[in-house]
Amino acid sequence: PQALAEFQARIDRGERIEPKEWMPEGYRKTLIRQIGQHAHSEIVGQLPEGNWITRAPTLERKQILLAKVQDEAGHGLYLYSACETLGVTRDELFEKLHSGAMKYSSIFNYPTLTWADMGAIGWLVDGAAIMNQVPLQRTSYGPYARAMVRICKEESFHQRQGYSIMMKMAQGTPAQKEMAQDALNRFWYPSLMMFGPSDAESVHSTQNMAWKIKINTNDELRQRFVNETVPQAEYLGLTVPDEHLRWNDDKQGYDFSEPDWDEFFEVLKGNGPCNEERLGARRKAWDDGQWFREGLSAYADKQATRRTAAE
Amino acid sequence: PQALAEFQARIDRGERIEPKEWMPEGYRKTLIRQIGQHAHSEIVGQLPEGNWITRAPTLERKQILLAKVQDEAGHGLYLYSACETLGVTRDELFEKLHSGAMKYSSIFNYPTLTWADMGAIGWLVDGAAIMNQVPLQRTSYGPYARAMVRICKEESFHQRQGYSIMMKMAQGTPAQKEMAQDALNRFWYPSLMMFGPSDAESVHSTQNMAWKIKINTNDELRQRFVNETVPQAEYLGLTVPDEHLRWNDDKQGYDFSEPDWDEFFEVLKGNGPCNEERLGARRKAWDDGQWFREGLSAYADKQATRRTAAE
């Protein structure tokens, strides 16, 4: 309890907690879950966009998309490293992903059906992610906060690229504009879900906010996202698929409809459009890659033996 | 020798040899090889055309192509049945195909690269096949001769369909005409090879002709094919890729260049463009289908047991 109080005091003073320092077990576990889930989201998040790389409509768009998906794998790498500082290996985390014991962001269980979805994902999904992540640059755990700094920088670049795709589509042919509107229709509510259910329903929030693992409430962030995104949609000439959406002068923000939380929980339970495909693809990649990883480590062992023998 | 002389006398009188009748071992073996190879060619021959079914340019063309490939499987079925009357099972024949112990027509080791190839295969490949097969309707072995009657009827239908594709292409846009010419360029010599090397080089010919397993020499059939096909090419407005091609009034037939027999033997050795793909596809189909075949026969066994128990 003494240690706990001191720990809390450090956090309250705005100090960063570093890997080898003492921390409460709950703090460690929560961080592993949160950072791990974030890492998994980056990895699984390669798939919906990867789905359009081979069909990107120009060489330049193909390069931009490839670079983006590569960045996502890179983010996964930083985040797994941050997680490893908490005493869990990347392979253990993968195993938990593959067994379903750990989750990834539900948004990636939605399919990418047209090229406009590459725009919508950059604009809305990365936009929502940034909204979640910017405050986490000030999170109390050092390696996590530093990973966030790096990631946020790249994400905002991705968001601009996504918006630029939406712009081209929205200003393009009628067919392109239709794809853009359809992408917004499909990704709007799932993006709102990315902030999680209302905090009223979340039991861990208070502790996590005290620990500065969570900085803002889900509802705060969701409101902020809507406030920023609606004018962007208007600028694109697209219609947000919410008939209750209107500006509220009192709160200086938009009133908007809640997403369908039943759908959210169904997707979480595995009944989303692509849960099986996504997890299946990752499991297959892992299983198919086993001989590769074993080959590399066998070689490393042999080399170590050879070095020892040579000494 | 007495039996042999009588056997030969029957054949000379134009009698048909039927399954349960006595026949020389060499006759039986040669027939198994020839009918089996023909059956294998029908089965492997599904693949080059199967390659364009999913990309057929109209619904009608798709139906025609599907029907054709289905016919080929059907021909395989008759021919394996004819072969089985000689005391070898279909599964044994498949095993020999898969192990490389038995061959199929080398023509199917060439790729189908454009839609015009569907025309060229019907026109040239089926055309050459018919040229080979029409005389075999009079072959001495009953089941084989009867299978040939049925097959020839369908093949000539396929040939007309192929020619009709070539016609559309040759009279179509410049791009289509280019594809048609390219298909003719690629399939001309391989089609000539379908009749086999000059009989001068073939050791078995004389015996097989005496047995009426082979009716005409390879060179005769090849000449007949050229004579029939060249005017068809002219009618299409396409150029046969042979600068030495010319009408020879003396022989009332065309002089033409020999195909590159080195290429023929290379393809036979396995160095054709698609040998590995074709055999690989068939092996995979067979291996992947093992559980299916085993399931069906296990069910049949159970049913037999159930019937016995019920009696």
Next chain:
Amino acid sequence: RPAMFDWLCRLGDNALILGHRTSEWCGHGPALEEDIALANTALDLIGHCQMWLGLAAEVEGQGRTADQLAYLRDAMAFRNVKLVELPNGDIGQTIMREFLFDAFHFELLTELSTSPNTRVAEIAAKALKEVAYQLDRASDLVVRLGDGTEESHARMQAALDHLWPYTGEMFTADAVDTAMTEAGIAPDLSDLQTRWTATVKDILDEATLTLPERRFDVHTGGKQGRHTEHLGYLLAEMQFLQRAYPGAEW
């Protein structure tokens, strides 16, 4: 009228896409008889597609043809259920899908063959004969493979479990379905569902397979043009020549 166009596209697109998937087996089947039967099924389905899309084009009245509908619409405009666009998987999965779809298709065409809309009734009657045969064949194979070896049983059960959450879409009525039912042209989907469920239960029972407990209507939206990621690839392949050589005749 727009409802009728959409509804006819559903019939045509189901046949087209399932026919396409079936045709992918050509030359790769597990036995020669199966190669023949699969090609035959594909051929029948493409034939049905041609009739339904032909009528759809007429009803639309904008001068489009069945080929144009098949070859020049992008995925968003396709109206087939997701079940038929899924990749084939192994032959067991292909057969299980055929069975689950045929059992619906058979009931639907049976009703449509007595539709007061004579054009619809004619096409349905033609297609029904072939689909009845397909259903018999698929049911028979499901039984034999389900009650075959341990492996064939396991594969058929896995196929069923995988496909089950896609089956509900066939019976999930939307405004288009309701409009067609109310117009008296099409049957009530919930009636079909009752009969489908009975057939499916019977056959699965005989096949010693277990009906999944999972919701059967997890994956819907295809009928409204919201497909799986698989359809786009299928269309890119299918439509290549018409897209690359616009206006050419074949």
Next chain:
Amino acid sequence: RPAMFDWLCRLGDNALILGHRTSEWCGHGPALEEDIALANTALDLIGHCQMWLGLAAEVEGQGRTADQLAYLRDAMAFRNVKLVELPNGDIGQTIMREFLFDAFHFELLTELSTSPNTRVAEIAAKALKEVAYQLDRASDLVVRLGDGTEESHARMQAALDHLWPYTGEMFTADAVDTAMTEAGIAPDLSDLQTRWTATVKDILDEATLTLPERRFDVHTGGKQGRHTEHLGYLLAEMQFLQRAYPGAEW
């Protein structure tokens, strides 16, 4: 000039098609580091393609762009070697192909980077840095996997045996190659072959893999537009949007 256009298309198409195949791995690699490296390789190759096809379009002088060359030619007009269009196979096959191609690509670009044609030399110099890195990486993986476990050794040997008959096409000179060599723009392919063979032997030796005895020039023709059956499918997928929405901007 037409020879130069064709020759530049060969350079551009090799990069485009190999880049495409490599990009198919995105998100499906055997390890996170590999996912990143494969995406990076694909990215580099698409970049090279853009430069080479850009120059090809200029040389052609008919107002086409790199994108139009990439997206609006059909298979017969593609000039890549068959090696790069083969399906990926397992990751071992993908790496082995990259190694076999990079070893050629590296020698070629090294020579081209001092070509008297300054445009060619500039592009080659830019690409060379990336290709040198790719070759290092691929060589390293070939060695480690070849000399890894029994399984990894067997897979790498199978990959080598499968790909070997496609490698000769890179060194089989035709009129286009000869014209470019005679014009002093491109190196003699037989010189490249000598150096390629030395590199390949060294690395395979270190990898404990056996050089196949089979002819290495069995599968040629890609450079003249006679491809494998695989390229058509690849292009149908790659070109779909440009074909389906002609003239749209993205």
